[in-house]
Amino acid sequence: MARTRICLARHGETNWNLERRVQGQLNIPLNVRGVAQAEALARELGSERFDRIYSSDLRRALQTVTPLARRLGLPVETRVALREKDDGAWQGMTFDDVDRAFPSEHALHRQRQAEFLIPGGETLAAFADRVGAELTAIAERHPGETVLVVAHAGVLDIGYRLATGLGLSEKRDPPVLHAAPNWFLYEDGRWTLERWAQESARETVVMPYDGRTLERRPAARLLPLDAEHRVLLFRYSTRLSPIFEAQGYAHFWGSIGGAVEPGETFDAAARRELAEETGLTGVDLGEIVFSREFPMQLGADWFQADERFYAIRVGEFTPDTRGFTEVERSDVLGWKWWSAAEIAATQELLFPEALDWLLEKLRG
Structure with missing residues (x-):
């Protein structure tokens, strides 16, 4: 099978990211910096050749991919399977609130216990299976093509583990940056990581309030x-x-x-x-x-x-x-x-x- 090249990007920043609030599958929009990051991503990748674009159907992902899709003149195909992990009853709570209300359960979550289930949500193992199956299906559907996928930090984390062999419970060192391109290759049933986005190589999106102590x-x-x-x-x-x-x-x-x-x-x-x-x-x-x-x-x-x-x-x-x-x-x-x-x-x-x-x- 011919090699598929996939560019996987996380959505731009949201206010809930700033608040360290569990977003999960709630439909949170981008904040003003996130909108600017989406425009910066469109400028960065606007000269790349893509054959297809896929996105999570959640608003923060769609808002991120839209400027680039418009520039490329390509439609966006949405996939529910590209959504963030469903964190059930914790969605809407800050991480500090979760830590205070559910200290022992939050510890299991931080330890990346694969079968730990937040009430109303999904386990890490089920999430990894869902995302891995969807990314592989996309790659196998487009041999020899270059595909853009815009989704969430959890989705990129699973992509990283597929390509590097890092176990579900092991710590991943490189951060998942907002609205940054990460490049993967898929060939003969095998994932490899071509390039992971580094903050030092990114265009800095500057906002009017940066560096200020706001009243x-x-x-x-x-x-x-x-x-x-x-x-x-x-x-x-x-x-x-x-x-x-x-x-x-x-x-x-x-x-x-x-x-x-x-x-x-x-x-x-x-x-x-x-x-x-x-x-x-x-x-x-x-x-x-x-x-x-x-x-x-x-x-x-x-x-x-x-x-x-x-x-x-x-x-x-x-x-x-x-x-x-x-x-x-x-x-x-x-x-x-x-x-x-x-x-x-x-x-x-x-x-x-x-x-x-x-x-x-x-x-x-």
Whole structure:
């Protein structure tokens, strides 16, 4: 059989990568650096000759491969089998949270125990079988061709082990870089590693906030839920975030809420924002259901966002926006009640990430 050459690349960076949060098979989009990394990968590989392109069907992989596919003029064939390992009940948790909640189980996970199963997920052995079978099927389908595959760190890890003979439980030394090409050869049923991406040889993707200590911006965010478990989101102008406007987006959808004022608690800020943005008062906020931190552009500057989310059962209503400031009136374009299914299917910018997963988690 003629040799197949495969370029295997991981997706670009996400905010959940920054937070060290378990993504697994949740559909997390790229962050602003990840988008820039995808464009850099397209520039780097734009002059290469590829015969086919395959990708995981998860959004972060598809967003990474799209600029290059467009430049090459090739379609992208998606494969569910190229998804990241399913980490079940741990998905959405930070690694620190997992370590605190499941110390003995997390130890087994770190030891790469092949048959260890996270509830609702898949074992490392099953993941390796799935990925190995899919990569081999792709290679055998295209003898004599050069194929691009964009997927996830776990998929690249299995590819590395197929090509080097490294056992599943053994430590892999070279890191899996974001949006970097790693080259493999497949011939006569045998994988070999041609070249693994090294950080020292990579183009550095520089962001405006690199090297800065960003001012923290604590904010209370609210997720009003109706009887059908839909969530109310506002549509905001991307004038609030010019980097998205530069990518061609006129608006994005996001949870309501805003910055915590000096001396104010998150609870107090949530009540104030809810009253000002919807007219609702006297609502039971409950506990904080989700938190996240990430670099955020607001106007011309960047901040370290520290957002805490409250889910409140309110029934369907029409927001009373008479409490809006003039700036809010110019930047908020409307609202909509979203189901988890609509969120999962949309191609629009929508925050927070994985809100469909969070809604299903809140449903219990």
